[in-house]
Amino acid sequence: MFLLYEYDIFWVFLLISSLIPILTFFISGVLAPISKGPEKLSSYESGIEPMGDAWLQFRIRYYMFALVFVVFDVETVFLYPWAMSFDILGVSVFVEALIFVLILIIGLVFAWRKGALEWS
């Protein structure tokens, strides 16, 4: 079986670093004073009474950027194994990777021309 012993210390570190926020919340829960009030707990809107909810529809631009991000992030994940064994694979695989990158550059140009990268 494929056991990843080298990650043991990583998991322990994850456990300990997750304890840090819990510990600080606990300490501050013991030490900090509590005094509640309706005005104090209302959300801040430059001093006036908050109007409506903040959980509402927002611009679709954020989704467009997220979509383009997914495309390029997956691309870099695919490129990593190739870059790691670059000295073994040689010229033919370099040409293949070049074609792969070129296809994605065409995708970037397409997104650019369609206005997916425009903010306004």
Add this chain to the structure above:
Amino acid sequence: MIKMIMDTTEIQTINPFSRLEVVYGILWTLVPIFGLVLGIIIGVLVIVWLEREISAGIQQRIGPEYAGPLGILQALADGVKLLFKENLLPSRGDARLFSIGPSIAVISILLSYSIIPFGDHLILSDLTIGVFLWIAISSVAPIGLLMSGYGSNNKYSFLGGLRATAQSISYEIPLTLCVLSISLLSNSPSTIDIVEAQSKYGFWGWNLWRQPIGFIIFLCSSLAECERLPFDLPEAEEELVAGYQTEYSGIKFGLFYIASYLNLLVSSLFVTVLYLGGWNLSIAYGFIPKLFDINKAGKVFGTIIGILITLAKTYLFLFIPIATRWTLPRLRMDQLLSLGWKFLLPISLGNLLLTTSFQLLSL
């Protein structure tokens, strides 16, 4: 039943030493982790102090001076004060998301310290995937920011959280491609291999000289990932009050504050490891007398020298982001995203192809 109990007692009587060894093993893994956490906390306190002193110097003020000698303890005093402050929870917000958000931001940044070599093979976990772990984990932090922005149920927080996420994901791709070019030069994503690949020619072996374009892109992208000026749009005071941390107070605000400085420290450490030769003294061997030859000195002495060199490079590099903060004006949101997608991304792709072409010639 009785037989089982007898069996277990028998096993216990047979190997009492193996249990002791297990306990020692657990303790022995905890020692470096707590050492690292302590070192990180001290490092963050030093950064906060440095930032305040340098800012004061740039603006011709005095800066912190009362808490401790030269105001060194000012950051500690601020942290303790935040612990005693009341934790406000907005009445209309989501309590769980509101608390989980800052925790995720801190944990995810803290985890990336596990793959930084501070000295010669002095690393918490020398993973084969190396820097790739940093790339993967740094993608988790924006989720925490989005959670806290959404959980506050405040319009400023919500917009700030969305902006922070858009900014981090936009600048992550150029960053990843720069790291990819670096690990291509050393044929390994392991941070130790990357540092050792730079150790051959001293100062001139640094990746900074082999990857000048990549270094500049990495610098811009890491500034944007840390949300520092000129890229601090998620916290743009004039537009969004304080961005996703508008509703935060007490120690939860403190966690965000710590997370931003942790992020600054880790990106500076990564600049040192990836571009500035890591723990190597980086002076050509002809110049240094035999006395200072690290490889021949004692192991403990060599390790201490390695840590000192890494930290010296890191903190000297930190002057650049801190001075940038008081020099450059803030970008607009559309300028920021155009810079990321239309300038840095094509250039970093070109940089990658250029690097591979040069590597192909040297094969």
